[in-house]
Amino acid sequence: MASTIRVRAVASGDVTEVQALVQHPMDSGFVKDAQGNLIPPHHIEVVDFQHAGKTVFTALWGPAVAKDPYIKFNFKGGQKGDDISVSWVDNKGESDSLTAKIS
Amino acid sequence: MPKQNRPDRTRRLILQSALAGLVTGCGLAWWPKGARAADAALWPKDAFTQKTEADAIKALYGKAAEASDQVKLDAPEIAENGAVVPIAVSSALPNVTSISIMVSENPFPLAASYKIPPGTSAMVANRLKMAKTSKVVALVESDGKIYSATKEVKVTVGGCGG
Numbered sequence: 474m475a476s477t478i479r480v481r482a483v484a485s486g487d488v489t490e491v492q493a494l495v496q497h498p499m500d501s502g503f504v505k506d507a508q509g510n511l512i513p514p515h516h517i518e519v520v521d522f523q524h525a526g527k528t529v530f531t532a533l534w535g536p537a538v539a540k541d542p543y544i545k546f547n548f549k550g551g552q553k554g555d556d557i558s559v560s561w562v563d564n565k566g567e568s569d570s571l572t573a574k575i576s
Numbered sequence: 577m578p579k580q581n582r583p584d585r586t587r588r589l590i591l592q593s594a595l596a597g598l599v600t601g602c603g604l605a606w607w608p609k610g611a612r613a614a615d616a617a618l619w620p621k622d623a624f625t626q627k628t629e630a631d632a633i634k635a636l637y638g639k640a641a642e643a644s645d646q647v648k649l650d651a652p653e654i655a656e657n658g659a660v661v662p663i664a665v666s667s668a669l670p671n672v673t674s675i676s677i678m679v680s681e682n683p684f685p686l687a688a689s690y691k692i693p694p695g696t697s698a699m700v701a702n703r704l705k706m707a708k709t710s711k712v713v714a715l716v717e718s719d720g721k722i723y724s725a726t727k728e729v730k731v732t733v734g735g736c737g738g
Contacts, residue, residue, distance in 0.1 A: 488697070494676070496725055498669075499705075501705065503683060503707075504621075518614075518616055518619040519614040519615060519616055519618050519619050520614055520644055521613065521614040521615070527693075528691075528732050529692060529693060529695065530690065530691070530692070530693070530696055531618065531691035532688065532689075532702075533618065533619055533620060533624075533688065533689040533690070533691070534687075534688050535684055535686055535687055535688065536684070536705075537679060537682050537684065537686075537688070537704050537705045537706075538687060538688055538702065538703070538704060539659060539660045539702075539703040540581040540660075540703070540707050542657065542702065542703065543701075543702060543703050544700070544701070544702050545700065545701040545702070546690070546696060546697065546699060546700050546701075547696070547697040547699055548695055548696040548697065549695045549696070549697075550695055558615045560614045561614050562613065562614040562615070562616045566616070566643035568613065568614065568670065570613060570614075
């Protein structure tokens, strides 16, 4: 199965810009389905970004983060060709991870 | 002979169990550090389930925030679709360790919180859901103090359903 994560990390000088998209319903728990039943909350809680064995960014998300979340941040010290690892876990214990190269 | 064997066997048993204990002990101590996965235990449930912005700030940081023009909050004046509101926060403050975003009128105001380790810029862009027109509050933790910036975002179509 294709990964739920898409990540693009671009090093420019000393700074690496990371952009990531995760496929996830991010159900808030306040939306009703066609039958009028509440769709229970189903959202990512934690996203961890690692470079060189070190966490460079941690996202803590509530149900108010939009569906198929997008995130952008910068960190120092990344080099072209380095690995960047992304992993997430949601409130149902589902998870996914992906390692990509910095370009 | 049996008399000599017994202590030997006992010793071997002790050694074996000690070794097994060492191995499992190591495994347990090692796993969290070696795991390259997001840890659900980091999620501050208490802060994410508070119903007011002030309570959420207190649950998250244990102190109140003070307004600062050093916190930059980029959000649209009008969001046509409350389901996807692009919001970015950045700051020139020193030693920023976390950035959080609250939507005051949402059922649970705390929308997202980010941990910024040393070496990572005090900048984040994301997309949030807004139930209706609301204040959006950006919080930046710098040198252990909490600074905030606030902006009103008008929502034409709410993004929390119902």
